[in-house]
Amino acid sequence: PVPPDGGWGWMVVFGAFVSIGFAYAFPKGLAIFFKEIQDFFGTSYSEVAWISSIMLATTYGAGPISSILVNRYGSRPVVMFGGLLCGVGMISAAFCTSILQLYICVGFITGFGLALNLQPSVIIIGKYFLKRRPIANGLAMAGSPVMLCTLAPLNQFLFDNFGWRGSFLILGAILLNCCVAGALFRPIGAATASVKPQVTEEGKDALKEKITEEGVMEMSSPTNVSMENNIEEEGGKDCCEKINKYLDFSLFKHRGFLIYLIGNVLMFLGFFAPIVFLAPYAKHRGIDEYSAAFLLSILAIVDMVARPATGIIANSKWVRPRIQYFFSFSIAFNGTCHLLCPLASSYTGLVVYSSFYGLAFGMVCAMLFETLMDLVGAARFTSAVGLVTIAECCTILLGPPIGGTLIDTFGDYKYMFIKCGAVMVLAGTFLFIMNYYNYRMLAKEEKERKTKEEDPKSVRTENEGRNNWSKDTTQVEPELEPLREEQGGVKKEKNGT
Template sequence: MGGVALDVGGPAVKAPDGGWGWAVLLGCFVITGFSYAFPKAVSVFFKELIREFGVGYSDTAWISSILLAMLYGTGPVCSVLVNRFGCRPVMMVGGVLASLGMILASFATSIIHIYLCTGVLTGLGLALNFQPSLIMLNRYFSEKRPLANGLSAAGSPVALCCLSPLGQVLQYQYGWRGGFLILGGLLLNCCVCAAVMRPLLPPRSSQKDQEAAAKEEDAVKKPKAKLLDFSVFKDRGFVIYTVAASVMVLGLFVPPVFVVSYAKELGYEDTKSALLLTILGFVDMFARPTCGVIAGLKWVRPRCVYLFSFAMLFNGVTDLVGSQASDYPTLVVFCIFFGVSYGMVGALQFEVLMTIVGTEKFSSAIGLVLLMEAFAVLIGPPGAGRLLDYTKKYMFVFLLAGCEVCVSAIVLFTCNLLFIRTKASAAQEQEEVQEEAQRSPETMAMTADYQQGDALELEKLRPDSTTVDSQEVERFLKEPESKGALSPSPETCL
């Protein structure tokens, strides 16, 4: 089973870019939807939990925060488990944990119980599904990977549009306990998605080829037996990406959290204010696969990191402009543009990471990146909330979020332009020098033959001896004078 997820050892298996990969894509679509939408869908039950346990809104908000913290913060743990046991077993266990957490939370007698069950258990289960699903998607798609990433990322807005109304219906019909129990059963579909993640094995070959591959595998496995590969930090592009992504996450999730409250502050009713999130999610739903198609174009794909920088800058500028909104139509326009930019960022963030580190190190890289982003996720929305409490104006919250995302875009663009491009040019020049120095023996032999032939031709044209007798020269110069002819001189010679 450990061979399911590992790319170490043995001959490289070419990504099929289709076939069973479409089933893997569907599973990744569902897992992504659960992972990103579930923390927001649980917030539907907060009013009932406040009434049940006599706590405040800030206490119930910790449920979603712990869920997101487990989703991001357990990245290295997921990487170690995937590199040790493989993607499919880890996802099976994750699906069981996610479901078990919600089922146990339905019998909760205190808010702490819900923290441990829904926050820790369900959050860990979703994390054990989310990261391996992206790893498997990276293995099944290569040429069509940008499109696959865009389609799988679309699972987030689709699930959000479905789970939030479903949660409201379940709360109305069965209460929060019955809703938690049914949602726990729904999360068992993660195990179905895990079963879809079939190992990507090399095609059948002759017995001799298999024996040779096994010997190669034994020889290569020993030096590459790393459960968490920290060598990715030696890659300059990975470090730049990690820093930029961590700064981006500080402000990326702030506007969707506060836009509904912003509309209520302007005096609009709850239903009309909540419609803003629906508009944002609907636009986001189509923006992600569209951006995946664009990122897969031949001219765009080598410059995908710059497209990601543009998406981040677009998102940040949208926040800055949206901070000046003063009526509902302006907020609608803001949600449309934010949905487009937010979808572009969601479709490109893991595609760019896959391009930077490659398939072999992606399982370790994504775990380390998610760990770094976990701190930003915990700091971002609460920090914006404190700013709101201090200023009492939503304008400053959106301005702060926009500045953070714009700074991350500038860091990613300038650092890649100054360092990564220079590094690539130097490497290309070095390759050209090596190719010139390591020419084929046939070319060297042909060059030597041509040089030898030219030398022979010159030898034929040269006199046999280069020594000159001075007496013969004097006799030659005096012969014309004896015959009455003019002797050659500088004045008479042309």
């Protein structure tokens, strides 16, 4: 169906605003409780960092499962079920008695619920919008900073009044609002299931039964055996076709997709660790708890403005044809902010860092999925999101714990910020260079295609040459027959002797 580019699509954007907001902001907002959870269980920085890491990795790693469920059932039921899982996970976490149980309840259960919120929200925007898609994506992605801006002070307030266990109970109830957001995802166009494949499957089942009955009556017939083998081969092919229908593995032959995948996997090694450790770093510097939480609010406020603004800029006629360059610059700019963070020794310096970090973070997040859709197109976007997220989950899982290990080893946060900054600058540089190469190759391929279309004479001459050659060969064949017969007679005589 043709995307309506408006109408009910704006209600879908609002639902995606809520779902994406919780999916991205919730793991970061939990950082408010880390210092207290660390003291309560007597764990290290790296051990408590695994809570956010497992949650983020599960959110991204479950991307293919989410994509398959969306293709099978649609976005609405998947998001509503994901919201239910989020609520169950956080309510269960309130009764945990060890850090391992928190890994399971907060990390895996809630993380999987957030995955079922993130992917369908991104996918359905691509179905409702085409011309205004960058703006719609920017508005939906703005849900993350709005939620983070709200959750940071809210979590601190809840902790002061109810403790971390009571806070988790209330947060579990709040996450059930994802079910309401999912209800807004009205399906567009016809149902995905078609009648024809069902008929085909029924026909195949009937054929298999018929062949089995004939095989019992005529076991010695080789024809029936070969037909059964063919049916089994077709069944194996059908299984592969079904898997490829939900996850298009031919994308790994797509040059632009591979460049995007490698750059993003490298980027996520340093993407989330700074925001996870920002509030604990401020507390470590002697800043009070509410001021430390307010740093996340500052970051979120700037991020909130940056995302839709980036979407508008990315949708302009000057930037959209080369949006990959803009994305590469945003990643490198993000890394530069982290490299300069250790120079911020006072609270004012941390406020300045949080402002620039919020700008860079918003720029990257606003274009994260838009650049992928620009490369692979809307038709293959669902599979691309699933494959990208499962590849990214490894570095997302390792990023914060590696940062926590650096803090535990050196007793200073600056090495964590330097590591994250260096990795992101490297990722941005890689994407810039490789996208330049990709644009050059695409222009060259397009030029060659146009040359072939505009100059059909060469193709016609080549075809005529082939036809003439085949005619000459056909004419020569009868002339060569006597000679072949004579050669055959000589061979027979030799064999006779």
